[in-house]
Every structure is written in structure tokens, then in C-alpha cells.
Amino acid sequence: MIRSSVSIVRCKTYKTKEVELAVKRAVDLLGGMEKFVKAKSRVLIKPNLLSARTPEEGVDTHPEVIRAVARLVKPITPHIFVGDSPGGWELKEVDTVYEKSGTKKVCEEEGLQLVKFDKATDMEGFPIASIVKEVDSIISIPKLKTHSITTLTGAVKNMFGTVIGLAKAQCHLKAPMPDELSRLLVKIFALTKPTLSVMDGVVGMEGEGPGAGPLRDIGLVIASQDAVALDSVLAKIVGVNPSKVPTNLEASKRNEGISDLSRIDTFGEKPEDVRIKDFKLPKASFVYNLPKPLLRLGLKNIRFHPDINKDKCQRCELCFKICPNGAIKKLENGVFEINIKKCIYCFCCHEVCPHKAIALKKSLMARIIMR
Ligand code: SF4
Ligand code: SF4
Structure with missing residues (x-):
């Protein structure tokens, strides 16, 4: 029977040397970087860059983890590219994300080619960044965070x-429910499969992730050739049944x-031994974990909805631009307003808001059931 391997290494801070040693050990435990990268090949390092946030805000993959992975690849090949397509940001604005997240600086310091995902190749109907097809391997560096729809x-x-x-x-418009979204996410994952995933779990995000939750010291680097196995071990570490994470369920089915x-x-x-006790999950994941018949029947009423805090809002327009169903309106005075009748509850706005100005509020029924 086929088995998978996952390495788990402690790493308490983002000090360069500490992260470098932890990432090296995590990859060595899986057989070493030579197992995943061929000499002189082209490698894409794909961090998780959600938004223009500083490394201390814990929203994006920390630049020190990118550095540590790159330093393992550099002796094998000089052709190293780094890039991501941040949620809600237009191409011309991606530089801001690269700069603020520290990704640009680390690429300059390490001699890595920072690329924008500006060209797409149609892959089974999805506009996937062309570089995915142009490289020989991909190393994914996800960040350990919660997610309102997929739990983690x-x-x-x-x-x-x-x-x-x-x-x-x-994609969110086509697939608003967790199982639908997970089917789509797994299809994209299958088309773009990384040869190695190295998770930045040094500081994670709990609660209302992936953009607005509190940070939590996790102190880990987790790596695997099998991204699904990595996510399943991650679930166990934070106290979630791996089969309750819809992407795990869908990926293993496929x-x-x-x-x-x-x-x-x-x-x-x-x-x-590294289990995180009382790890807080997103409030909305409660609704999505209701038994399916109840979920289908009651979803209209038992739910969370996004709500803009006008005092916190900085008018950056990101939510307005990302909303897939035109549910966010810009009023004459520059204030943004959500038309809840048009909302499909994808929470993209909540995810991308860099100022934590969008809260997820419980409907009356959700308040009653969750009491
Ligand atoms: S709610 Fe957030 S994302 Fe939307 S305009 Fe205001 S600050 Fe920007
Ligand atoms: S308002 Fe927010 S949650 Fe509603 S559809 Fe738009 S982006 Fe999605």
C-alpha cells in the first residue's frame, strides 16, 4: 500500500539561521533537496502572498522561509523564480505586495528572479500562470492559517x-460552497502539483483567517512531497479531524x-508532541460543518455575512474589486456598502481586506444555534 512521509521540525523564531536549519532538517528528513530538484533545472518557489502586509502581520509566507528554501535550491540550480498571484490585487499593484511582504527584498538579497504572474495558459478552463508550465518543478511554501470556508x-x-x-x-462565484470550492481547488492543485511543500508554521493564524485572525505561535516547519498528507498532519496538530477539511477529503477521493x-x-x-491546544477555528466553519441536509435547508438563514466597519475602512477598494458578484457598492461619499441580497458568502472581501475592516456577523438563526 502506498504511504506518504511528512517531516515536522521545531522552529521558534524567524531568525535567519534558525529557519535555515529547521527548513534544511525538514527537507533532509524527506531525503534532501536533491531528491526534488534536478541540477540546472528551472524551479518556481510559490509562497502564499495574500495581501500587502508586513512579515510581522503573519498573513503572508515569511520571507525568511523563502530564503531558507532558496538557499537549499541554490547549490543545485541557479534558475530560481519566485512569484504568486495575490487575491484581489491587479497586476500593476502586485509590486506593493512583493515589497511590503518582504519578498522583493529577500529575492534581491538571494539573487532570485521575482516574477509576476502576468501571462496565463488555459489549463482545463483555468487561467493558470504560464510559468507553471515553463518550470521543471514547483516548491510550494504555504502559510499555516485558518479559512472561513475550507476551515484550514x-x-x-x-x-x-x-x-x-x-x-x-x-472561481468563488462558480463554487461558493465548501465541497464545490474544494473540488475546484483540488482540480487546480492536480494541474499545478508541487514537487515539494514546505509549510511556514512558525507563526500561524487562528480564528478568522486567512487575513483577519489573531496570530498564534506554532513554532513548526512541516514539509512533504505529498501536500495532502501535509495538510492532514497539520489538521491533526491543530486538533481538527483531517477528514473534516474539505480539501483533504476531495483530494484523497481523487x-x-x-x-x-x-x-x-x-x-x-x-x-x-507538538499538538496545539485550543486552536481557534473560524466561526463560519461551524455552519459549514453542519450535517449536509441541514446545511442545504438552512444555509439561507444559518450563516455569517460580511459587514464593513466604516470607521476602520481605508477606501482601498480591494473588496470592491474582488467581489465576484458585484455585491459591494461604492457610495458617492467614497464609503463602501454590501448589498447582502447579492452576496454569495464567498468571504473574498473579508479575506483580502488589509485593514481588518470587514467582520463576519452571525445571522439571527446562527446566533440561536451557536448559543
Ligand atoms: S473594507 Fe477593507 S478592503 Fe474594502 S475598501 Fe475598506 S479597507 Fe479596503
Ligand atoms: S460581499 Fe464579500 S462575501 Fe459577499 S459576494 Fe462579495 S466578496 Fe463575497
């Missing part, structure tokens, strides 16, 4: 960032990886 966002979902620009929002923990060998730390 990890190595499988990180590959959604290969869909260029605002096309990602259209044989895109292993989510059954009895078929995953862990190296380094044991998941039970």
Missing part, C-alpha cells in the same frame, strides 16, 4: 494562487494524495 488553508489550497489575478474571484493518517509516516517531531 494549507499546501493544497496554496496552489490556487497560480490562477492569475481576479480570475480567482470568479487520489491526489493521502489523508489517512495511518498511511502517513512522520519524521522529526511526532504530531501528538
Whole structure:
């Protein structure tokens, strides 16, 4: 029977040397970087860059993890590209994300080619960044965070960032429910499969992730050739049943990886020894974990809806631009307003708001049920 391997290594801070040693050990436990990258080949490093936030804000993959991965690849090949397609940002604005997240600086310091996902290749109907086809291998560096629809966002979902620009929002329009969205995410993952995933779990995000939750010291780097196995071990570490994460469920159904923990060998730390107690999940994931018949019947009433805090809003327009159903209106005084009748509850606006100005509010029924 096929098995997968996941390595777990402690890493308490983002000090360069500490991260470098932890990432090296995590990759060595899987057989070393030579196993995943061929000499003189072209490699894309794909971090998770959601938004223009500083490394201290914990929203994007930390630049020190990018540096540590790149330093393992550099002795094997000089052809290293780094890029992502941040949610809600138009191509001309991506520089801001690269700059603020520290990605640009680390690429300059390490001699890596920072690329924008400006050209797309149609892959089974998805506009995927052309560079995905132009490289020999992809190393994904997801960030450990929660997600209001998929509960957790990890190595499988990180590959959604290969869909260029605002096309990602259209995917949400086609697939608003967790199982629908997960089917789509896994399709994209299968088309863009990384050869290796190295998760930045040094500081993670709990609660209302992936953009607005509180940070939590996790102190781990987790790596695997099998992104689904990585996400499943991650789920166990934060106290979630791996099969309750819809991307794990869908990916293992499609044989895109292993989510059954009895078929995953862990190296380094044991998941039970690094278990994070009381890890807070997104409030909205409660609704999506209701039994399916109840969910279908009651979703109109038992739900969370986005709400803009006009005092916190900085009028950056990101939510307005990403909303896939035109539910966000710009009023004459520059204030933004959500037309809840048009909302499909994809939470893209909540995800991208860089000022935590969009809260997810419970409907009356959700308040009653969750009491
Ligand atoms: S709510 Fe957030 S994303 Fe929307 S315009 Fe205001 S600050 Fe920008
Ligand atoms: S307003 Fe509704 S439909 Fe628009 S981005 Fe926000 S959650 Fe999605």
C-alpha cells in the first residue's frame, strides 16, 4: 500500500539561521533537496502572498522561509523564480505586495528572479500562470492559517494562487460552497502539483483567517512531497479531524494524495508532541460543518455575512474589486456598502481586506444555534 512521509521540525523564531536549519532538517528528513530538484533545472518557489502586509502581520509566507528554501535550491540550480498571484490585487499593484511582504527584498538579497504572474495558459478552463508550465518543478511554501470556508488553508489550497489575478474571484462565484470550492481547488492543485511543500508554521493564524485572525505561535516547519498528507498532519496538530477539511477529503477521493493518517509516516517531531491546544477555528466553519441536509435547508438563514466597519475602512477598494458578484457598492461619499441580497458568502472581501475592516456577523438563526 502506498504511504506518504511528512517531516515536522521545531522552529521558534524567524531568525535567519534558525529557519535555515529547521527548513534544511525538514527537507533532509524527506531525503534532501536533491531528491526534488534536478541540477540546472528551472524551479518556481510559490509562497502564499495574500495581501500587502508586513512579515510581522503573519498573513503572508515569511520571507525568511523563502530564503531558507532558496538557499537549499541554490547549490543545485541557479534558475530560481519566485512569484504568486495575490487575491484581489491587479497586476500593476502586485509590486506593493512583493515589497511590503518582504519578498522583493529577500529575492534581491538571494539573487532570485521575482516574477509576476502576468501571462496565463488555459489549463482545463483555468487561467493558470504560464510559468507553471515553463518550470521543471514547483516548491510550494504555504502559510499555516485558518479559512472561513475550507476551515484550514494549507499546501493544497496554496496552489490556487497560480490562477492569475481576479480570475480567482470568479472561481468563488462558480463554487461558493465548501465541497464545490474544494473540488475546484483540488482540480487546480492536480494541474499545478508541487514537487515539494514546505509549510511556514512558525507563526500561524487562528480564528478568522486567512487575513483577519489573531496570530498564534506554532513554532513548526512541516514539509512533504505529498501536500495532502501535509495538510492532514497539520489538521491533526491543530486538533481538527483531517477528514473534516474539505480539501483533504476531495483530494484523497481523487487520489491526489493521502489523508489517512495511518498511511502517513512522520519524521522529526511526532504530531501528538507538538499538538496545539485550543486552536481557534473560524466561526463560519461551524455552519459549514453542519450535517449536509441541514446545511442545504438552512444555509439561507444559518450563516455569517460580511459587514464593513466604516470607521476602520481605508477606501482601498480591494473588496470592491474582488467581489465576484458585484455585491459591494461604492457610495458617492467614497464609503463602501454590501448589498447582502447579492452576496454569495464567498468571504473574498473579508479575506483580502488589509485593514481588518470587514467582520463576519452571525445571522439571527446562527446566533440561536451557536448559543
Ligand atoms: S473594507 Fe477593507 S478592503 Fe474594502 S475598501 Fe475598506 S479597507 Fe479596503
Ligand atoms: S460581499 Fe459577499 S459576494 Fe462579495 S466578496 Fe464579500 S462575501 Fe463575497
